[in-house]
Amino acid sequence: MRKLLNTLYVATQGSYLRKEGETVVIEQGGEKALQLPIHTLGGIVAFGNVLCSPFLLGFCAERDITVSFLSEHGRFLAAVRGPVSGNVLLRRTQYRQADDPRVTRDVAKNIIEAKLANSRLVVNRAIRDHKERVDDSALSDAAAQIARYLQQLERAKNADEVRGIEGIGAALYFGVFNHLIVDQKHDFTFSERNRRPPLDEVNALLSFTYTLLAHDVRSALETVGLDPAVGFLHRDRPGRPGLALDLMEEFRSVIADRLVLSLINRRQVAKSGFKRAENGAVIMDDKTRKTLLVEYQNRKQTEVFHPYIEEKIPIGLLFFVQANLMARFLRGDLDGYPSFFWR
Amino acid sequence: MVDEDELIPISALQHVLFCERQYALIHLERVWEENRFTAEGNILHERVDIEHHESRRNYKAEYGLAIRSLSFGLIGKADVVEFEKDDAGRIVSIVPVEFKRGKNKEEDPDRVQLCAQALCLEEMFDCEISEGQLYYLGEHRRRSVEISEQLREKTSGLIERIRIIAASGATPEAVYERRKCDRCSLFDLCMPKTVDGGGKNVARYVQNQIRKSLHDEDTCKEDV
């Protein structure tokens, strides 16, 4: 299997990144803080006021290492990457297929089936692992209803119906999300999903984790030569990475949500690590963000079984494998898009 | 005559000879994985100048010469081309020399590559080339390769094959062959085991997964 390369996250304000031979040097306060060989990196993500020398940017572009710039709080600003790789014929095929209602429905259906199955699994795991501490009946009820909609998907006539069922499934899942928080319940309460801006600590954690996930899925799509902007489930909207959002649906609950839940339930984050801005937005402090980044990185090393390729692979490679399977499907190597089901 | 846009890079010949799908992935779909072999290849070419120096009268060597043939539709670069001239300065012989890693293998890809270079040089200099040479860095010696009729036929057959695949625009299906695939630099991008024989039935896969997730709840072992 392909090697899982590290993503270098730089969140210390005022850091300066430069190239030295075949290495990246990170300077903080005029001092060398870290030096890494470039060939171990798959991407660099810089948060806020982080500078990067043009030579390093050029070198990364040459080596297919995307450098992304995000605001301090994780909003995407810009990315530097080399020339668009991959095949223009593949992208044309992608656009044609995205215009075909039958293909759109089939792909959307497979993705949302995986999404519902995976979020249902998160709910069921909570029942199994924390039987005495959770509202068993609310959770099993939600799991049972999600199962019903999951079966309904098979009969969806078009992508709109799929989107409709997805909406209901998401509502059922987030309706019981607060029950999945079993520790620090007073400090971390989830009432509904909000993101612009996140209005509570849980939403702040979720939004930030989704940003990291979106970044990884997007680079995976670019690596295999697909256009992350043109999706099947998410309709085109300027500036929106539709296909990246599509693929993310399979991973949100099992990767991002479970990460956030375990940070709270294992007391790796605390309410004191957040502050409230004038507009009501809840933002995490540097330490909390660092904890989350480290945990996310660790999570990516964890191996999972992929039921389609029938191999154990690190989570970090899952994005790449799904992007590749999508490309294979669009090229006609596969007779459908095999979405990822967590086991 | 071939349109300049449709010139085939000489490197494509060794790819199509190795595996038609690999050729299509690299040249039509433009996927490329830098791996150990290609990385070593680059280093190798930087060493050409150091390894090889000769100075004789009436002799000239060109390094990294850009070559092409419009009648065969080829384009590429030759590591070294040796020119032998007579006293009047006319070229009497041209010999392409390729540098190879390791020891003498006399593998077909190397010979085909030399032959393609010879075809280009013949057209460019309006001459006939009867031999090329392979220089094996591992053993510091040259081997002569005859540009035979048979080798020429093999090479033009491969060029023909490339044109057919390129014109169809379709990437040949993967057929998993251990000997080949396990040392192929594109293995992870190609997924030959997964897409072998047109791929598994995805609709059935998805249904199975849903069934499993609805019924075998207890089989999951991994923890939060």
Ligand code: SF4
């Ligand atoms: S992995 Fe096998 S089938 Fe795929 S390109 Fe390489 S040699 Fe060809």
